Amino acid sequence: NAGVTQTPKFQVLKTGQSMTLQCAQDMNHEYMSWYRQDPGMGLRLIHYSVGAGITDQGEVPNGYNVSRSTTEDFPLRLLSAAPSQTSVYFCASSYSLTLSGNTIYFGEGSWLTVV
Amino acid sequence: DAKTTQPPSMDCAEGRAANLPCNHSTISGNEYVYWYRQIHSQGPQYIIHGLKNNETNEMASLIITEDRKSSTLILPHATLRDTAVYYCIVRGPSSNTGKLIFGQGTTLQVKP
Numbered sequence: 001n002a003g004v005t006q007t008p009k010f011q012v013l014k015t016g017q018s019m020t021l022q023c024a025q026d027m028n029h030e031y032m033s034w035y036r037q038d039p040g041m042g043l044r045l046i047h048y049s050v051g052a053g054i055t056d057q058g059e060v061p062n063g064y065n066v067s068r069s070t071t072e073d074f075p076l077r078l079l080s081a082a083p084s085q086t087s088v089y090f091c092a093s094s095y096s097l098t099l100s101g102n103t104i105y106f107g108e109g110s111w112l113t114v115v
Numbered sequence: 116d117a118k119t120t121q122p123p124s125m126d127c128a129e130g131r132a133a134n135l136p137c138n139h140s141t142i143s144g145n146e147y148v149y150w151y152r153q154i155h156s157q158g159p160q161y162i163i164h165g166l167k168n169n170e171t172n173e174m175a176s177l178i179i180t181e182d183r184k185s186s187t188l189i190l191p192h193a194t195l196r197d198t199a200v201y202y203c204i205v206r207g208p209s210s211n212t213g214k215l216i217f218g219q220g221t222t223l224q225v226k227p
Contacts, residue, residue, distance in 0.1 A: 003159075031213050043159070045214040058212060090158050095211045101147045103168060104215055110209035 003027065004029050006107035013081040013114045021076040021110050023091030031097045031104075032074035035062065043090065049074055050097045069098040083112045088112075119203045124222045127197075133190040135221050137203030140184040146207045148179060149215070150188045154199040159217070162201075163189065193225045 007022045024100060025032065025088040033048035047057030047067040063085060074093075076077075088111050094104040120138040127133040137150065149164040163170055163177045166185075170177045176189040190197055202220040 002222065012219060031174070032211060036200075037156075042217050043215070048212055048214075050213075058214065073128065088156060092159075094213065101164060102183075103149075103161050104213070107160060108158045 004091055004093050004105050006110050008110060010111045013112065015081060015083060015114060017081050019078050021089055023074045023107060024072050024092040026072065027093065028071060029093040029095050032091065032093045034066065034076045035090045035092065037090060038087050072078045086112060086114045092094035119205055119218055121203050122223045123219060126224050126226055127193045129190055129195060129225055129227050133193040133197065133223055135201050135223065136185065136186040138185045139205045142183050142205050146205050148178065148186050149204040149206055151204065152199040176205045195225050195227065197223065198225045199223060210225065
């Protein structure tokens with residue numbers, strides 16, 4: 001049981017480039033989400049998914065796309081990277097969005113720098 | 116989700132118990148208290164959660180007052196590796212997005 005796995009751990013992009021941050025979980029969790037963490041801003045929700053084929057926007061979705069073709073994977077795509085997207089990105093998952101008291105588990109993070 | 120209040124920082128001697136308080140005076144009956152910690156910009160690590168009964172696992176104990184307006188996370192024998200930012204989060208089961216709201220947390224410094 002590897003939990004929530006994120007790749008890559010570190011990435012440097014040039015402005016305008018595109019890339020995909022990968023997230024996979026092996027716990028058969030329905031709910032997956034992406035956060036970004038910036039100094040002094042806390043964790044902000046980018047996108048989330050409540051199951052395969054279902055995604056929705058969080059509080060800071062602009063500049064990011066997601067898809068959920070399988071239960072296990074929830075990739076985050078940066079379409080045209082901007083310096084404002086320099087951040088640490090965390091993927092998280094849990095069994096269910098609505099189940100009372102279920103636990104959300106986080107990956108180790110992906111450090112992205114856009115120059 | 117109810118707001119939480121935590122002290123910004125605490126110190127603890129290695130080997131001693133660390134008691135981290137959290138106030139959540141506006142908590143409602145179906146909201147859970149969760150504790151996470153973040154060590155040096157690693158991913159937030161789940162510690163424990165509870166509704167109204169005290170809870171214990173291999174990492175910590177959670178003591179919730181009878182009126183549920185406050186709680187205490189107890190690390191029974193703190194080690195240097197427990198130095199981290201600890202977040203107390205109150206979350207209801209009907210969240211529309213599943214988002215966890217991390218406040219400022221308590222920075223726990225475990226000292227030798």
